[in-house]
Amino acid sequence: MRKPLFLASAGLLSAGLLAVGAHAVFPRASTSVVPPSPIPAPAASPPVKVTREGVSLAFSLALAPRPLEAERGSSLQATSRLTLTDARTGEPLAGRRPLAWMRLRPQGEPAPDEAACRQQVKTYLGGLMSARADVDFNAYWFLTLNHDQTISVINPQIAFDRTKLQHLVSVGGGAADWALLPDRSAVYVTVPVMDTVSVVDTERFLVTRPLRVGRQPGRIALSPDGLTAWVSNDGDGTVSVIDTPSHAVRDPVEVGPGPHAFAFSDSGRIAWVSTREASTLTAVDVTTSEVLGRVDVGAGATGLAWSEVARALFVARPGTREVVVVDTVRREVSRRIPVQGGLDALRFDNTGRWAFLVHKDAGTVDILDAARGQVAHTLTGFSAPDTVVFTDAFAYVRNTTDSRVSLVELKTLEGTGRPAVVQITMGQRPAAEARELGMSDPIAPLPEGNGVIAAGNADRALFLYQEGMMAPRGTHLNYGREPRAVRVLDRSLREVEPGVFTAQGNVRENGTYDVQVLLDNPRVVTCLEWKVGGVPEDASLARTLPLKLTPEFDAKRTYAPGQAVPLRFRLEPTAGNGQAPVAPEEIRVLLFKTPGTWQVRTEPRRVSEGLFEVDFAPPSPGQYKFVVGVEGRGLDLGRLPTSTLGVSQPLATALTAETSP
Structure with a gap:
């Protein structure tokens, strides 16, 4: 894998913190000050x-x-x-x-x-x-779209056994779908109840603004060049187009009643939009949002997929048990391919030749050969499959009524023999036991291309799988939240x-x-x-921390297991930086045992201004860490100095235990 040492070492390490500390934020300048001119970059030096x-x-x-x-x-x-x-x-x-x-x-x-x-x-x-x-230069994170209106940011590179949760971002409402911009600067999240798209800054991991779009935004898709995002406004028959460099929303495009699906042809220059209720596909110029034409394919289109091999658009119509092939140059239907009913997903592999047609109710997957325009294989034995995701070597089909993910080996699709299928169990509980499955991909390919990270909705965890293994190689907990979808934010070499x-x-x-x-x-x-x-x-x-942490407790004393003691600490603005006093609700305190799985997260009590207190009740002897963070001031957990607390049985108790019959 791209980072085998990071992933392999995670299970061997016994200590660490759960949050990568962001750099402290320098005091914000007054809004009345005119922004300075940009500082030119220094001249490049030779390698x-x-x-x-x-x-x-x-x-x-x-x-x-x-x-x-x-x-x-x-x-x-x-x-x-x-x-x-x-x-x-x-x-x-x-x-x-x-x-x-x-x-x-x-x-x-x-x-x-x-x-x-x-x-x-x-x-x-x-x-x-x-x-x-x-x-x-090796940073990467797993992002999960959760059931509770949040996005989890999980750092798999941190050596902490129970959770690697780095940030939790509230998106402002129940999320429907999301898209990560190609430059990895932001995530767009559709929020139907607010009629908005939330822009999540992936540097600071916070929502910077809501973008007003049409009614009940659902699906969102990026154009191949990443310069526009296309939003299905399921409640008003329009599509909103967002210019991603400026986060500006264009005038809506009338396409007909939704929900809508998207595909892009002609090297990404033309966007195709289907409508489930209307009978036409709409071709839209990606640059200008001008409607270029429409193609009548019949009502009930639920999915679109472009094949570079066939140079054609494939349209799923489950109600009529067919896949419609559209010639995008002539803008007309060129073929209708009969398939099974109940078509829940239509997606091509990375080569653009093999289209996987997922039939949830039938528990089958048809594999259509775009080069020949016909179904080449029909695979059975799935348990209510609902989606498929690809690496270069495998198609990953999620089963929703058991905890298997079915891997179809793509190189075995040639010929007439049955393709090779491997069943991998990921987690304990099937996805169908979750509150809701969601519409976004629950599986994401790893950047190195030979594995995936899979969301265990009902297990409230992520499963890391490397191709060639018969079980996941690692598990990352999602801190009690159901991950409906997962993505990899990769900023590594x-x-x-x-x-x-x-x-x-x-x-x-x-x-x-x-x-x-x-x-x-x-x-x-x-x-x-x-x-x-x-x-x-x-x-x-700005490297100077805006707050100063001073423990008022004796970190060198020995604490007794099972006895609660208060830990007092001072947390005050650094002299001369203009920061306001800290409120208790701003502060997060983490107490955890290392090695071990015991941990407590809490908000402290205010004793007086700048003086706070938490209760420490260690359950057993060992070594514990005391960590304080104030995210709103650029101090994630781990940025401020930490304290190590020793816990052991009192000598008299230990001697009594040794001499007892």
Whole structure:
């Protein structure tokens, strides 16, 4: 996998915190102040190079200027570029899985030797909050769309056994569908009861604005270039188009009564919209939203899919037991393919040749060969399947009345023999036991392409599966929430051309950085040096925490199991930063045992201004952590200093236990 060491190590580690700490936010400037001119990015420096184990590595970092709308104290966005070539031939090393970090070297500290470099990489792989890099080029998260109007942000790289929940985002109402923008800057979430689309900022993990669309927005789809988002307004027969760079909503397009489905043809230049109640498909110019024409396919269309192989549009019409093939150039129906009734999903694999037709009531899946225009296989033995998701090697079909996911091997679809199907059990409870299944994909391919993350709706958990295994390799809890859908937010190094990998990170301090690089094949661990200059001084000052945490309890004392004791602490604004006093409802306190699964999350009591208190009642001897976070002030759990509390039996009790018959 792309990050095998992160995922494999998660089960071996016993300590960590549940939240990656966001950088502290510099005090907001007055709204009456005119925004400063953008600070130009410093000139790019030539790459630094090193050769290890027959591999030549070249690393460079480019800083982007701070945008005009950015707050004072914001970091600069940096794009890393790592080039891997064969040291002997100069050929690019494509298909590798590099990891990279940057650590600001303290003044006066020497450059790390090989042993120190390896130890630093090992520490980063541990996932502990105390070992976070200053710039991490390997970050990725699992996002879940939940039953309770929230999105969970789960960090699988943190070494904490019970939960890896980093953020919880309220989207403002019951969510119907969602879409992640290609630049990974935001998630759009349709909220039918509010007639809006919530824009979730994936840097800060909060809703920045609601976009007013038509009535009862449902499905949402992105154009192939990601510049527009198309929203089905199920309540008024229109479609809203959002320009994603500006988050601006265009005038609605009249298409007929919904619900609607979307597909894109002609290299993404034309959007096709179906209507379940009306009989026509509508072709819309993606750039201008102009209606280009309509095709009569008959009423009851529930799904659309474009096939690059057939250069045609396929329309699901379950009521008439057919798939209609539309010639998008002539804008006419070219063929009608008979299929079984009860068609619940129509989707093509990544090649655009094989269309999977999912029949929930019949418990079957038809596989249509677009190259020949006919059903090539009919598979049975499913338990109320409702959706299908693809990697390059497999189709993943979810069963809703048992906990299996059925994997259909795509390379076995050629020929007339029965395709190979593997059954993988994911979780204990079937999806049908959840409150509602939702309309978004409950399975998401991992970035490396050889596995998936699957939402266990009723189990309230996520299951990590790697192809070739007969069971999930890991489980991530969703903290009591039902995940109706899941996505991967990936900001790690990705290959943009053979042997060239890029990723973005945030830099907020000038100085000399040690760049640690780990390569999987061949195994290479090396450190390079990179000097950063041109970062504004206010970005560095923003590293100063806006709040000061002072424990009023004795962290060195030994606490007794089963006895509740109050833990008092002071939490006050840092001198001179203009912050208001902290309220109890702003504060989250986490107490957890390490190693172990016991944890308590609570809001403290106010004793007096700046002085707070929580009860600590450890259930058993061991080592415990005391962690405080104030998310609203840029201090997620783990940013403020933590305390370690020792718990053991009192000596007299222990001696009594030893001498008892």
